[in-house]
Amino acid sequence: METTTNTNPQQLSAIECTARLNAVGDALYAIGGKWKLRIIVALMNGRKRFNEVQRQVEGISAKVLSAELKDLELNGFIIRSVIPGTPVAVEYELTEYSMTLYDVLVALGNWGMMHREKVKAGFKKDVVAE
């Protein structure tokens, strides 16, 4: 029986591989999950109020958004500012540290666009094949 073998363009040693695995693990621990990166992207073009963030991050509930914002604040990714007035306004904005995620977000965004095209193309093929 023949099996296809994919040769990795850049073969990693076991030690390099483990280090990379751990680093990816660290990253996912801090910013993984369904919402955190989406919230960060939503704040990329400037500070926003809670409702504006919720509108932009489709499908998130107020309760979950509130918990995620708190978590992101604790971990130094966002700043929450209370702006006095009637009524008091609360705004969220990214810290400089969040900007270190820029390369990750660009890579993820590019991949997401490519993946969407692939899924669309696959879907069309399936429809034609029927």
Next chain:
Amino acid sequence: METTTNTNPQQLSAIECTARLNAVGDALYAIGGKWKLRIIVALMNGRKRFNEVQRQVEGISAKVLSAELKDLELNGFIIRSVIPGTPVAVEYELTEYSMTLYDVLVALGNWGMMHREKVKAGFKKDVVAE
């Protein structure tokens, strides 16, 4: 009252921002969650048996790993091969398509290493401050 404002190095228009948000959302939908990317990294240096993958992806249970591998196979990220013999061996390897995630993994890995250093440095500072 003054509030700090972080100017984004690359200001995005609302349309660009929404497109990027959606693309990141698509990516996270396909490869988000706690384990998928870690499993992909574990397979980056070649095909592995189930137990080898489990050993490398620290903390994953056999039940969860089995479900994640099935999901990754359905979505075209890995190939499962049954190798006849006594006993039969099952091996997993990445598809060419998984290799499109290379930039994402490098960006995430780099960020994870940087973040670990930052967390370590912050921890040291806290200890010194006590």
